[in-house]
Amino acid sequence: MTDENRARTFPRRDKYGRVISLVELVATMIVGLVVGVAVLALFDGLLVALGGGSFGDASGWLAVVLPLMILVEDFRAWRTAGGRRWICAAVALALGAGVGLGAAALTGSLPNLVSGAVGAAVAVLVYTVVWFVWIRWLSGDEPLEAKP
Numbered sequence: 001m002t003d004e005n006r007a008r009t010f011p012r013r014d015k016y017g018r019v020i021s022l023v024e025l026v027a028t029m030i031v032g033l034v035v036g037v038a039v040l041a042l043f044d045g046l047l048v049a050l051g052g053g054s055f056g057d058a059s060g061w062l063a064v065v066l067p068l069m070i071l072v073e074d075f076r077a078w079r080t081a082g083g084r085r086w087i088c089a090a091v092a093l094a095l096g097a098g099v100g101l102g103a104a105a106l107t108g109s110l111p112n113l114v115s116g117a118v119g120a121a122v123a124v125l126v127y128t129v130v131w132f133v134w135i136r137w138l139s140g141d142e143p144l145e146a147k148p
Helices: 003-008 022-049 060-077 083-106 112-139
Strands: none
Touching: 022 060, 022 112, 060 083, 060 112, 083 112
């Protein structure tokens, strides 16, 4: 990857393909979640128009698809961290899933689309912050910005 191509990506990445800014990674996750929820709501609306139930029956947890793709790409870029990346990913997943499920439970009276989307958003954001900070701490890199 040339310097010119690397400068055009968002979120920005270092020469190994690792995201270098927590703010950019969180912004990417938020955009991915918003797009995921919008597409999910569109599909749910189309199913309702075709007579397939009521609006909001779709699981909002499906909104994690786009953010998950970015996070998997960053996980792969940390292959030099060895087993530390697996430990970090497992801890971040446990924390994110636990807090996300709790958030979804608190909004359980809302339609599945809304409560699942809230749970997915909380889970993704917790995972993202824990992953970004802890993988750098375990690897000895700077905690908030990696060197490009």
